[in-house]
Structure formats: structure tokens, C-alpha cells
Amino acid sequence: MLQTTSFEEIVEGLVSDVYFERTREVLENLNINPQVTAEIVLKKLPGDYKWGVWSGLEESLEILQGLNIHVWAMPEGTIFNVNQPLMVIEGPYLEFGIFETALLGFLCQASGIATKAARCRLAAGDKQIISFGARRMHPTIAPMIERNAYAGGCDGVAVVKSAELLGLEPSGTIPHALILIMGDTVSAVKAFNNIIDKKVKRVALVDTFLDEKFEALNVAEALGADLFGIRLDTPGNRRGDFLSILKEVRWELDLRGFQNVKILVSGGIDEYKILELNEGVNAYGIGTSISNAPVLDYSMDIVAIEGKPIAKRGKPSGRKDVLRCPECRATIVVPHGWSITPACSCNQKYEDMLKPLIVKGKLESDYPDVHEIRAYVLEQLEKYEL
16 A cells, blocks of 8 residues: 555645644634734754755645635745745634644755755756656655756756656666666667667766776767767765766767767765766766755744734744845845835845735735746856855
């Protein structure tokens, strides 16, 4: 039996921590259902991260629309920092409190994946990056993983269904399995070239049996102009000075007239490894570091009840506004509705980052597609560093 849940079960509140269900039972029994304001905020980023990418919003809105609530949020794909409210929900507590577990589940993992993809995008510059990591996670969430990897800056995804949902052609090369079954790399590459649709780029795996340099030359000579690139997925225990190997392969290919053959690297790739290898690489296949990215550990906190500021210790009470300069990205958080100096130090007017998305349960506008979200992420990344 496949151990998954359905959207209907999430909407019914069945995917909830039990203490929210018990809270609902208590409040309903006492006929208490106050109007509350809740905020979703990140207190700390993982590791050495300096920023995060806000993602998972579309799925969250799917379970919130139709409820008797109002929702404001930053646009999906916004790059943000800690202690900046990303979503505000106002309404009777019993309308939405039971969904806290599901909302955080949607947002924390999606944002973690999008953030890691964006970090890899920054490290790679204009080099292509492909999401290869679906095999490391439960297959039912592969489309979610690759959707957020793409939104965060990956150029393509490997899983057929994920690519279909994104409106992309799936990206992939040749597996070790084909080479092992065929008995040698050249035979496998030739068979692939003869049988597979010509619109698929020919990228040969060159680390199965022989030294990468000699195998690269073998497949280049066998396929000639049909060969788009080679992929090195060399096991970590055989890599040694991997950049030196890549440079050697590049030298030998160039020397023999194969300057157009691209070098793709996969296996244990993250943003730090990309920075080490960029000199010798044209493209990356990135697996576990994106699909198993650290979640962004959001919390959802009540900050006002019946309009009166209130919060647990360590949390600032009262609803807040997040204002950002569109030019320099300077961001301030102020109490909701406070009047402030109208411009930041670069004389640009602050923009209110929390947009009304749901009013009295109704979605205010059409949701942007994932390609628009990705473009928004890439535009912002021009002003950020790792």
C-alpha cells in the first residue's frame, strides 16, 4: 500500500498535529472562536545562508481559499531574510488553525528546495544546471521537488511527469545501466544515437569502464558531430583532484578538434562544489543537495487577538508591514499601518511586500505560472551573493 495522503484529506484537516485537533475540540466545546492575526516568519536560516527564497505559496493558497479569512503574502519567489513576515492570515481561529501543520509543510520544504537551487544557480553563473535528485525522495513528491528546483533557477528537470507539468522537455543523459548491459561505452552510445529521437542531445557517460580522458575521446570519435557532450559521474573514491581530471579531458578533446563537446558533471554537486569546478565544467546535474535541501524552518504565530497585540515570549506582537526599496533591496519591518519616511536612503519609495491574495476567502487574482516565478527569482539574484 502506498503510504501517502490526498488533497481532500489535507483539506479535511486530517494531516494535522493532534494538538491542533484537540485545541479545536476544546474551543468548539467552550464556544470560543476569536478573530486572530497569524504571521509566518523565519527566525533563522540554515548554515551559512544569507537569504532564502519564498516558495510553496500556491499549494498553501489552495487550502486557504474558500475559508472566511483574509491572506496577505510576499509574491512567490521573493528573496527574503529572517524576521520578515512572509504571510499574514486574519480570521476566526477555527477557520484555519487546524491547517498550521499542512501550511508549514508546504512552505518549509518548497522554500528549502528553491533556496538551494537559487544558491546553485548563483554559483554556476551562466552554466546550465539540471535537477537530478528526484530518486532520493518519495516518488509522489517528485513533481513538487522539481517544480521548486526549477522555480529556484534550475534550467531543467529529469523526471518525465515533472517536466510534463512544467511544460518542459525532460533532461537526461545515458545511465550506467545501459553501458553495463551493452558491455562497453561506445556500443551503448552508438545504439542510443541510432535509436533515440534526434531532438534529444547526445551526452555520453564516460566513467563506467575506462579512464575518463580516453573514454571521452572514444565516444567523440565514434559520434563525431552528433556528440553534444560528455558526463562525468566519477565516484568520490576515484575522483582525486577532480578539477585536474576535468581540465585534462578538456585539453585532450580540444586538441583533437572537439572544442564544441560540452562537459557535464554530476554526483555530489552543491554550490560549494560548483565553485570549485566551474573552470572545467559547462553544465551540472544536481541531485541530493537540492532534493534533500535543508528546509526553511518557518513558524506560524498568533500576533493579535481581536485586534489587540499579543504573542508568545520571543516573538514581537502585533501585525507588521514589510517594506522594501525596489532599487537597493533595503527592507524594514514596521508595525502595521505606521507612517514612515516615504523613501529609503537611495530616494526610492518603499514597496509594501505583503500583497492581498485572499479576501473573504476569495482569491484576488490569477496565480503566476512557474516560469514567471523563476524569472522573478533570477531577476532578484542579480543583486545577491552567496
